[in-house]
Amino acid sequence: MDKLILASNSPRRKEILEKFKIPFSIKTSVYKEIFTNEKPETQVLKLSKGKIQTLLELNPELESSLILGADTCIDLDGNIIGKPETVREAKEFLVSFSGRSHKVITGLTLYNGKNSSFIQDKSITMVNFTKLTAEVINWYLNTNEWKGAAGGYRIQEQGYLLTSSISGSWYNVMGLPIRLFYGMVASQGISIF
Amino acid sequence: MDKLILASNSPRRKEILEKFKIPFSIKTSVYKEIFTNEKPETQVLKLSKGKIQTLLELNPELESSLILGADTCIDLDGNIIGKPETVREAKEFLVSFSGRSHKVITGLTLYNGKNSSFIQDKSITMVNFTKLTAEVINWYLNTNEWKGAAGGYRIQEQGYLLTSSISGSWYNVMGLPIRLFYGMVASQGISIF
Numbered sequence: 435m436d437k438l439i440l441a442s443n444s445p446r447r448k449e450i451l452e453k454f455k456i457p458f459s460i461k462t463s464v465y466k467e468i469f470t471n472e473k474p475e476t477q478v479l480k481l482s483k484g485k486i487q488t489l490l491e492l493n494p495e496l497e498s499s500l501i502l503g504a505d506t507c508i509d510l511d512g513n514i515i516g517k518p519e520t521v522r523e524a525k526e527f528l529v530s531f532s533g534r535s536h537k538v539i540t541g542l543t544l545y546n547g548k549n550s551s552f553i554q555d556k557s558i559t560m561v562n563f564t565k566l567t568a569e570v571i572n573w574y575l576n577t578n579e580w581k582g583a584a585g586g587y588r589i590q591e592q593g594y595l596l597t598s599s600i601s602g603s604w605y606n607v608m609g610l611p612i613r614l615f616y617g618m619v620a621s622q623g624i625s626i627f
Numbered sequence: 628m629d630k631l632i633l634a635s636n637s638p639r640r641k642e643i644l645e646k647f648k649i650p651f652s653i654k655t656s657v658y659k660e661i662f663t664n665e666k667p668e669t670q671v672l673k674l675s676k677g678k679i680q681t682l683l684e685l686n687p688e689l690e691s692s693l694i695l696g697a698d699t700c701i702d703l704d705g706n707i708i709g710k711p712e713t714v715r716e717a718k719e720f721l722v723s724f725s726g727r728s729h730k731v732i733t734g735l736t737l738y739n740g741k742n743s744s745f746i747q748d749k750s751i752t753m754v755n756f757t758k759l760t761a762e763v764i765n766w767y768l769n770t771n772e773w774k775g776a777a778g779g780y781r782i783q784e785q786g787y788l789l790t791s792s793i794s795g796s797w798y799n800v801m802g803l804p805i806r807l808f809y810g811m812v813a814s815q816g817i818s819i820f
Contacts, residue, residue: 612787
């Protein structure tokens with residue numbers, strides 16, 4: 435078995451695997467994320483698998499590898515919130531989160547090249563936001579952390595100050611629920627230690 | 628008012644203030660931490676204040692400054708757990724945490740040189756540990772993260788994998804509950820934005 439392949443270009447996922455000293459390499463393919471009307475949980479699982487399938491189609495030599503695919507979205511009352519494209523959209527997102535809770539959902543797919551199987555699971559974290567004043571929202575938008583961030587905030591940076599509490603995995607909100615990942619790896623008889 | 632002075636040498640506290648882009652400088656004095664039989668909450672508040680008082684005694688020119696003192700301890704069933712001195716002690720701590728909960732308590736004292744007042748508050752986070760196998764404990768001790776860490780683990784590093792969940796502030800477990808700090812600063816009429 436080769437070492438783990440991460441089928442994601444997310445700098446955050448790379449950082450988390452490095453932090454936990456997991457040897458891996460990154461291989462990605464162009465994969466267009468299209469959100470549908472299905473339940474958010476269903477969609478992130480599909481997308482995380484789709485990324486691996488596209489990668490395997492384009493690189494058949496990887497078919498005996500161990501590959502991790504991941505997709506994270508924000509679910510506000512059943513609606514998927516993506517990455518804001520403008521500061522105005524980022525502001526709308528923050529206003530919609532103010533004083534309420536939303537879910538951060540990551541779907542993980544692990545492809546085990548030993549038996550060509552796909553293992554899937556998801557992690558859901560509730561994030562509670564404080565009541566945001568216009569002053570706080572303006573301050574936060576000026577940090578520019580909203581750029582490229584799902585929902586327009588980064589909990590691992592100053593965006594933490596917008597939240598009052600979370601329930602569930604911290605690393606899930608950052609894009610890779612590491613305990614869930616370890617459990618999936620362990621279920622395949624691969625020791626993490 | 629001068630910029631904030633942090634009366635602590637903790638690299639972790641320094642890192643948190645930097646992450647949140649708070650301008651500060653570090654000034655510390657030799658201060659011997661002696662734990663007593665008082666309640667852990669009482670002790671961390673006393674120690675966080677003591678660090679500032681010693682600093683002010685030795686550096687009277689700081690008396691008009693804004694100074695932050697902090698002290699963190701682990702409370703397991705009312706007993707204070709400090710930093711392990713040997714790998715054997717670190718192992719004992721981890722065994723005692725296995726499959727159970729303990730509290731991480733940080734006492735903060737903010738000295739406001741404008742009116743020579745001391746403001747105090749504390750943050751308590753419950754940390755739940757998974758049931759640790761001997762294999763996991765040995766793996767973790769080999770990471771050497773136990774050195775210099777209260778309780779012998781670092782939740783912000785691979786020690787995260789020993790925990791199943793936390794309830795309360797994440798940054799408190801790292802040594803500086805940042806939301807509590809902001810609240811204390813705001814209570815003094817100093818805006819954080």
